[in-house]
Amino acid sequence: MNMDVPVICAYCKQETTPTREHVIPAFLYRFQKELESNVVGWNEVAEKMIGGEQTVRDVCQICNGLKLSLLDDYGKKLLTENCILKQNYDKLSLDFNHNYEFLARWLLKISFNSSRTDNAHAHLFEKFIPFMLDGKNPPAKNEIVIIGSLAAPLLVDELQGDYEVFRGLAGACGRINPFFVRIGYGPNNFKSYTLRIVMFGPLLFSILMFMPGTSAGVASIETKQLLKQLLPEGALLSSKRSRALLKPGKATWVDYYGAQVTRVRAIEALKMR
Numbered sequence: 001m002n003m004d005v006p007v008i009c010a011y012c013k014q015e016t017t018p019t020r021e022h023v024i025p026a027f028l029y030r031f032q033k034e035l036e037s038n039v040v041g042w043n044e045v046a047e048k049m050i051g052g053e054q055t056v057r058d059v060c061q062i063c064n065g066l067k068l069s070l071l072d073d074y075g076k077k078l079l080t081e082n083c084i085l086k087q088n089y090d091k092l093s094l095d096f097n098h099n100y101e102f103l104a105r106w107l108l109k110i111s112f113n114s115s116r117t118d119n120a121h122a123h124l125f126e127k128f129i130p131f132m133l134d135g136k137n138p139p140a141k142n143e144i145v146i147i148g149s150l151a152a153p154l155l156v157d158e159l160q161g162d163y164e165v166f167r168g169l170a171g172a173c174g175r176i177n178p179f180f181v182r183i184g185y186g187p188n189n190f191k192s193y194t195l196r197i198v199m200f201g202p203l204l205f206s207i208l209m210f211m212p213g214t215s216a217g218v219a220s221i222e223t224k225q226l227l228k229q230l231l232p233e234g235a236l237l238s239s240k241r242s243r244a245l246l247k248p249g250k251a252t253w254v255d256y257y258g259a260q261v262t263r264v265r266a267i268e269a270l271k272m273r
């Protein structure tokens with residue numbers, strides 16, 4: 001797209017000369033590049049796992065530079081303070097300390113940007129734009145539910161094929177859980193919601209976006225079913241709490257990040273275990 005041609009900003013809907021906004025926040029993209037330079041052979045594996053650097057060019061300077069970049073600042077602080085921003089996460093749990101409102105705004109923003117690159121679900125995000133930009137009208141639990149969980153590590157001896165390149169990341173405990181980022185969506189067979197996925201390293205966020213008109217009761221039942229059937233280790237995040245103890249289930253980072261080449265359907269890995 002020619003940068004000089006005005007477009008309508010995806011957020012404030014004003015006509016604007018667009019700026020370039022990374023789908024994967026720039027600090028995460030830079031972090032992945034560092035990891036790539038430290039692991040010989042990482043690039044070939046990563047190409048298959050995460051794909052290239054996607055950007056969107058339909059965001060104005062005010063939305064991008066003043067509002068959305070604040071959410072990336074929060075995200076960077078969040079991942080740093082929770083010790084997620086490391087090459088290899090070798091712990092078996094995470095005491096996840098967070099501000100639910102900022103986390104939800106950041107995840108929705110990232111997911112919305114990604115959804116505009118493939119037109120998958122962009123329309124679902126429209127009503128949450130005031131929330132993403134300014135924290136206005138926080139979504140109710142029959143609109144958005146966010147579940148946190150962790151991808152399980154592998155032991156060094158369990159690495160096979162292409163993944164052998166990560167061997168050198170192992171510390172004394174021998175666990176490997178390298179840092180990738182994945183933004184996408186889950187299977188589309190849920191009756192009342194669309195499942196969007198955002199992953200940073202081992203940290204998996206499952207975002208349930210309920211269809212308009214879904215009652216609080218149905219939303220609650222469907223949330224419990226997802227937890228029971230697909231994510232028994234998952235923790236329901238809430239504006240009432242700032243901490244959640246996250247533990248890995250059976251699905252490993254290879255299940256989440258490894259299976260697909262082009263399109264992102266991370267959580268389908270869960271169905272195969």
Ligand SMILES: [Zn+2]
Pocket residue numbers: 009010011012013014059060061062063064
């Ligand atoms: Zn704008």
